[in-house]
Amino acid sequence: MLKKNKSIRILQFSNNAIEYSGFASIAEALLENNTIRSLYLNGNYGGPLGACSLAQGILGNKSLREIHLHGNGIGNEGIRELMSALSAHKGKITVVDIGNNNISPEGLHPVAEFLKRTKSLQWFSLYMNDISDEGAEKVAEALKDNKTISTIDLGGNNIHSKAVSAVAETLKDNAVLTTLDLSYNPIGSDGVKALCDVLKFHGKIQTLKLGWCQIGMEGAECIADCLKYNTTLSTLDLRANGLGNDGAICLARSFKIINESLTSLDLGFNEIRDDGAFALAQALKANEDLAVTSLNLANNFFTKFGQVALSEARDHVYEMTEREIDIYF
Secondary structure (H helix, E strand, C coil): CCCCCCCCCEEECCCCCCCHHHHHHHHHHHCCCCCCCEEECCCCCCHHHHHHHHHHHHHCCCCCCEEECCCCCCHHHHHHHHHHHHHHCCCCCCEEECCCCCCCHHHHHHHHHHHHHCCCCCEEECCCCCCHHHHHHHHHHHHCCCCCCCEEECCCCCCCHHHHHHHHHHHCCCCCCCEEECCCCCCHHHHHHHHHHHHCCCCCCCEEECCCCCCHHHHHHHHHHHHCCCCCCCEEECCCCCCHHHHHHHHHHHHCCCCCCCCEEECCCCCCCHHHHHHHHHHHHHCCCCCCCEEECCCCCCCHHHHHHHHHHHHHHHHHHCCCCEEEC
16 A cells, blocks of 8 residues: 555554564555655564665655654664665655664764764654763764754763763854753763853753753752853753752852843752742842743752742742743642
8 A cells, every 4th residue: 555655644653563574564665655754663673674674665765754763672783774774865864763772882883974974864863772972972973074963862871971071072063953862861060061161152052951960069050150151042951960959049040140042941850949949939030031931840849838939939020021930840
């Protein structure tokens, strides 16, 4: 059916227990179909053989724009064939998701080569593989030659501060990358410092996700200092970083300086108590020109006193400016 179909644009086969034979059939159909734009095969059992077979179908198809293969156990062997096909592809692939596929640093060479060569890719995910610092450094090096990727997800890859420094360096002269996800990596305060030193005055990052990154109070200080100067960051995710009261107070101090870009801040799961909540509330009152419209403080430790202080601050801002702030407890 797929071979001759001229109307289907999106093929959604995620979570269907599709194995190698199914991937082979889809690959065969792709060789003849020239209308499918988006291919979703997330959460199946393609494995290395399925990826190799699919690579042949992708290579012979010029209509594909999005390829979603999250959670297929592709491994290094499969990713090598897949990236080779994508590098030689004659179409305009814009989205590639190869998250959660058992890719190690050894599998990053063909990935890096693809990132260097592609002239169309805009969104790329390596989420929850195990590329570690070595793999992240290869990605960072490849991004120096890439002028199209606007979103990259490196979350959950056992990346430390050393590799984050390499990623940060690529941001200095990159005017295209606007979303960077480093969540679930033990980058620590040193990694955050490396990022913030660059983002103060360089790069075009608008969305930065650093949840579960072990940044602590020292990392909060770096971010607070960065926010005083950065003019592009609009969404910041700092969930579960052990910021505590001291980290919240530190960030609150930076709020007292006008920041016209940051609109969404997520501080959930950070062990913030009433003192931290009070500091944030006072900062909101003190700077009515603050751009924040969404503040997530769910799963912290402050009491109703902290909630009341924040609610009063929200109401004060609305009364003075008619600007609504969504605060989540």
